[in-house]
Amino acid sequence: MTTLRRPKVLVAVAWIAVLLGAVGLSAAARGAQPPPDAAPGSVGFQSAVLGGIDPAVAPGHRLVLAEVVLEPDAYATSHTHPTAIVVCVQAGALGFSLQHGTATVSRAQGAGTPAAAEPLAAGTETVLQPRDCVAFDHFAAHTAHTGWNAAEGPTVLWEARLFKTDEPYTTFVDAEGMPVS
Numbered sequence: 001m002t003t004l005r006r007p008k009v010l011v012a013v014a015w016i017a018v019l020l021g022a023v024g025l026s027a028a029a030r031g032a033q034p035p036p037d038a039a040p041g042s043v044g045f046q047s048a049v050l051g052g053i054d055p056a057v058a059p060g061h062r063l064v065l066a067e068v069v070l071e072p073d074a075y076a077t078s079h080t081h082p083t084a085i086v087v088c089v090q091a092g093a094l095g096f097s098l099q100h101g102t103a104t105v106s107r108a109q110g111a112g113t114p115a116a117a118e119p120l121a122a123g124t125e126t127v128l129q130p131r132d133c134v135a136f137d138h139f140a141a142h143t144a145h146t147g148w149n150a151a152e153g154p155t156v157l158w159e160a161r162l163f164k165t166d167e168p169y170t171t172f173v174d175a176e177g178m179p180v181s
Contacts, residue, residue, distance in 0.1 A: 033146055042170075044149065045070055045074055046068070047067070061164055065159070066159045069155070078099050078174070079146075079171060079172045084139060085138075086134075088133040089156075093155055095146075101138070103136040103145070105117065107129075
């Protein structure tokens with residue numbers, strides 16, 4: 001009886017390893033950057049402004065709080081915004097890659113104050129979890145980036161945006177950061 005159990009246990013362990021490998025490959029396939037051959041643009045993003053104000057100290061600019069929902073497999077190819085922005089993950093996970101410019105990342109630390117902001121270097125990919133934030137000031141440094149849903153389900157972001165009202169909010173760019181139509 002012991003000799004019959006051992007092969008069954010080995011078969012069960014082998015099946016578990018195969019299933020875990022398949023789950024791992026499936027998870028690795030999710031949350032990838034936009035495909036290299038993707039046309040400029042975004043797929044699977046929905047955005048709603050929750051509130052805003054035209055600050056007297058920044059004529060020609062608007063400050064808004066927006067909620068952005070990324071569906072599974074959503075992505076945006078390389079783009080810029082005429083804005084200073086703080087993006088915080090509320091649910092899910094945000095993949096973010098900086099092509100040009102500067103950005104900082106703040107990681108959540110439980111229910112308390114987030115860790116100090118750390119610079120994100122151009123060419124670096126990061127994945128932000130709930131309560132993690134990324135911030136950049138396009139006015140200080142021309143900032144181009146990509147973003148994607150790095151979670152299995154929807155990802156929800158809150159964005160505080162100070163943007164120029166006379167420019168399009170998003171401009172898709174090529175590898176050199178030049179606008180593309």
